[in-house]
Amino acid sequence: MIQKKLIKKQRAAVLILLLLVIITAMAGLATGYAPLNISRILPALAGHGTFKEQFILFDVRLPRMIITLLAGMALAVSGAILQGISRNDLADPGIIGINAGAGTAVAVFFLFFPVEAGSFIYMLPLVACLGGLATAALIYPFAYEKGRGLVPVRLVLVGIGFATALGGLMVILMSSSDSRKVDFIAKWLAGNIWGTDWPFILAFLPWLIVLLPIVWYKANRLDLLSLNEASAVALGLSIERERAGMLLIAVALAASAVSVTGGISFVGLIAPHIAKSIVGPRARLYLPVTMLFGGWMLLLADTIGRNLVEPEGIPAGTVAAMIGAPYFIYLLLKK
C-alpha cells in the first residue's frame, strides 16, 4: 500500500514539473534568433498567427522542443532502469558507454557510406540504435560470470572501459579529411539536438509508445531488482532474465533518444535521483516524476544553449553536463 501522503506529493511534483515545462517552453519561444511575442503564442497555436509566426512556431520551435522533451524523458527512464538493475546510483547511459557505442556507429556510417540528403537522415537513428545495442551486447558477456549471472558492478566498469576505448576510436574521424563530416560528428558527440523536424518525432515516438508501458508494467520488478539479490530470488524473480530484459529496454530507450539528440550524459543520472529524493524509492511513484524531470532538464539545457551563442548555440549535451556534474559531485560527497 502506497502512503496517501506520498501519492499527494507525487501529484504535486508532477504538476509543478508540467508547469516548469510550459514556462521553459514559453521562455524558449520568446527568446532566441527569431523570438515570438508571448502574447502571440496562444493565437499562433490556435492558427490565427501571421505566416511568419506560424512558420516559427510549427516548423522551427515546436518540433525541436517536442523532440528535446521526448529525448530527455527516454534518457531519464533509461537511467532509472540502469540504476535499478546495476544497484548503482551513479549509472547513466552516457557514462556506461551506450552513447559512445551509438556515436561510433554513426561515425563509421559517416566514414564508409556516402552522405545523401534524403535517405541519410532517416538511416541515422537506426544506425545509432544498432550501435548502442551492439555495444550493450559486447559489454554484457564481460559483465557476466558463470554461476552468478550479471555482476552489476562489472557492468558499470566494463561500460566505462568501452566508452573510453570507443572515444579513442572516434579520433579516427577527426583525421578524416572532409571537414563538413568532422564538424557534424563533433557536434553530434557533444549532444547537439539536430533531429528537429516532424519526421524525426514520428520516427522516435513509436519507441516511447512501445517501451514506456513495458517499463511501467515491469516497475514493481524493477523495485525488486534494486533490492538485494537474495530477497529478489526469495520473492520469486528470475533475476537473470529480468535484468537482461530491462537492460535491453534501457539501451533501446537511450540509443533511440541519442540518435536524434546526439550524445547526452547526466540527464539519465540526475533525473531519477531528484525524483527519488522527492517521492521515495518506489518505481511506480518515481518513474513519472523522473520522466518529466528528464524532459524538462533537457529542454532547459537546450533553451540555455541555444541562446548562449547566436546563431548556432552550444549543444544541449554540453549544457546538461555542466549542470549535471556539480550535482554528481554533490551526490558523491553525500553518500
Added chain:
Amino acid sequence: MNKKREKTDRAAARMPSAILIIAAMAICLAAFFLAMIFGAADTSLRDVWLALTSGAKTPEISIIRELRLPREVACLLVGSALAVAGAIMQGVTRNPLADPGLFGLTAGAKAALAITLALIPGANYFYIMLACFAGAGLGTVLVFGIAALKRGGFSPLRIVLAGAAVSAFLFAVADGIGLYFKVARDVSMWTSGGLIGTTWSQIRIIAPFIGAGIVAAMFLARQLTLLSFDEEVATGLGQRTGLVKTLLFVIVAVLAGTSVALAGNLAFVGLMIPHMVRPFTGNDYRLIIPVSVLIGGAFMLAADTIGRTLQAPFETPIAAIIALLGLPFFLYVVRKGGRSFS
C-alpha cells in the same frame, strides 16, 4: 591477493633487478630502431646510425633527423610519462584501474587547453603546456579531492565512476568553450593530432619537465611502495603521508599534463604498462618505475610504428591503436580483480 603477491615476489627473486632493467632497455632500444626504420619511407639501419652520429646530409638522413627522430623521441617521452603516472596512481590509490585517461586528468588538460586557446589566441607552446599542467592538476584535484573528502576513501568502482563523470564534465567544458569562442577546431587539432608533426622545439620545452617528473618519482619510489601496501603502515614507519601524497599528485599532474600537450588524449597506456611490468618486478616501486619508463616508451614506439605502417602512406591515429590494444587489457584487469569489483 596475498598468494599472488608471494608468487610475483618469487618471480622477481628469480630475476635480479639489474638484468631486468637491462632487458627492458634492450626492448626499448629495439622498439626505437624498428620505429626509425619502418614507416611511409623505409630507411636502413645504416641511415639511422648516420643520422644519429654524423652530420651527413642525404634526403633519407634528413627525413630521419627532422621528421622521424623528434616524433619517436616524443613517443618515448609520452609513453614513459603516462606509464609512470599510471604506476604512481595505482600505487597511491591502491586501485588497479587507475589511469590518467580514465581518471579525468587528460580531460582536465583538454579543458584547460580550450580555455587557453580561447583567452590567448596564438598562445605559444610553453603557455599551452602550462595550461595542460594546470588542467591535469584540476582533474586530479577533482577526482581525488572528492575521494579524500570521504572517510575511508573510495572503492575502485566509485573512483572509476567519479573519473568518468569528471571526464564527461571537463570534456563538455572544453566543447562548450571551443564552440563559444570558435576555437573548437584548434582544440581538436591539439588533442587528436597525436604525435604527427612534433618538432624539436616542442621536445626541448617538454622533455625537461618529463625528465624531472620521472626523477622525482624515482626519489619517492620507496615511499610509494610503503604507501601502496597500507597507509597505516606507512604512517607507522614515520612517513608523512600527506606530504608524500601531495608530491606524488603533483608529479602525476606534470607527467599527464605534458603528455596531453605533446600527444593529446591517450587513455589506457598508464593502466597497461604497470600491469605488464609487475609480474617481473614484484611490488617494489623502485623497480616498477624505471622498468615502466622503458616499457612505456617501447610500447608507444611500437604503437606508433604500427600506426605509420598499417595503411601507409596514410596514418592510423595512435589513439585508435592504443584504444584497441587497451580495451582487452582493461577487461582483463576487471576480470582479474575478481571479487574486489563485485
